[in-house]
Amino acid sequence: MSLDDNLTNHPNDYEHAEVTEILEDVALYRTLVSNVYMLGKPSEKEWFLIDTGVKHYHERIIAAAKKRFNNVPPRAILLTHGHFDHAGSAKALAKYWDTPIYSHAQEKPYLDGTLAYQPVDPTVGGGMLSLLSPLFPQKPLQLSKWLHTITEEQEISFLQGWKIIHTPGHTPGHISLFREDDRTLIAGDVVTTENPESALAVFFPIGKIYGPPAFFTKDWDLAKKSVEKVASLHPKLLLAGHGLPMKGTALTEGLEHLITNFHSLAIPKHKNDD
Numbered sequence: 001m002s003l004d005d006n007l008t009n010h011p012n013d014y015e016h017a018e019v020t021e022i023l024e025d026v027a028l029y030r031t032l033v034s035n036v037y038m039l040g041k042p043s044e045k046e047w048f049l050i051d052t053g054v055k056h057y058h059e060r061i062i063a064a065a066k067k068r069f070n071n072v073p074p075r076a077i078l079l080t081h082g083h084f085d086h087a088g089s090a091k092a093l094a095k096y097w098d099t100p101i102y103s104h105a106q107e108k109p110y111l112d113g114t115l116a117y118q119p120v121d122p123t124v125g126g127g128m129l130s131l132l133s134p135l136f137p138q139k140p141l142q143l144s145k146w147l148h149t150i151t152e153e154q155e156i157s158f159l160q161g162w163k164i165i166h167t168p169g170h171t172p173g174h175i176s177l178f179r180e181d182d183r184t185l186i187a188g189d190v191v192t193t194e195n196p197e198s199a200l201a202v203f204f205p206i207g208k209i210y211g212p213p214a215f216f217t218k219d220w221d222l223a224k225k226s227v228e229k230v231a232s233l234h235p236k237l238l239l240a241g242h243g244l245p246m247k248g249t250a251l252t253e254g255l256e257h258l259i260t261n262f263h264s265l266a267i268p269k270h271k272n273d274d
């Protein structure tokens, strides 16, 4: 069966779509290779969605969200960044729910039809690139109708308790979300908790911390600074765009290890030969 069949020909998936509750007000739903997070308590009438997965996943996300939030649409969709595995179902979801989409101002050109992302280093793609190539967008995303921009300093009323952290490097307008109260970090692609270049690891997460997905990462110096920035927040719970949640010493030590060995662990070999 091809990947596309796999994505579109399983109507039962929609009925069976279930989130995994991480905290009382944080739930995870996994699309093909990437995570989306639903923030908000099911008992309260306000929630928001972080990222939207690859395309073709909107019906599954809608089904899972309906169950959790009793048919209440999200107050907003937030995109950590605009890559196809995070913004792929954004348009279909915004349309269905008639919900605004928020992204960092520096990510806007990639979401309003101006620019398309190019794999900056296709040589490090490995299994993941060929696995996902049918989902690569053919043209720039066009979300202008729903798109609003935010900056790090901005307070957003519905983001109660959550702060926007600008974490560029992987993309210019990449953001993470941090909640001081319980030190929960929603990281996007600043770090991953599985090896994003290996198709095998996509399906068998092994619980280590890696750098951002390499084939799309634009600026490695900034990418490292962003890992340092989120580590300096001392997160107790890490929810990444790819991979399983992590907490405790595995998280603290994993972040330290990644920062100390960033060159060898995160940056593709031929980039740091010189």
Ligand SMILES: [Zn+2]
Residues within 6 Å of the ligand: 081, 083, 170, 189, 213, 216
């Ligand atoms: Zn990405």
Ligand SMILES: [Zn+2]
Residues within 6 Å of the ligand: 034, 083, 085, 086, 189, 213, 241, 242
């Ligand atoms: Zn990603």
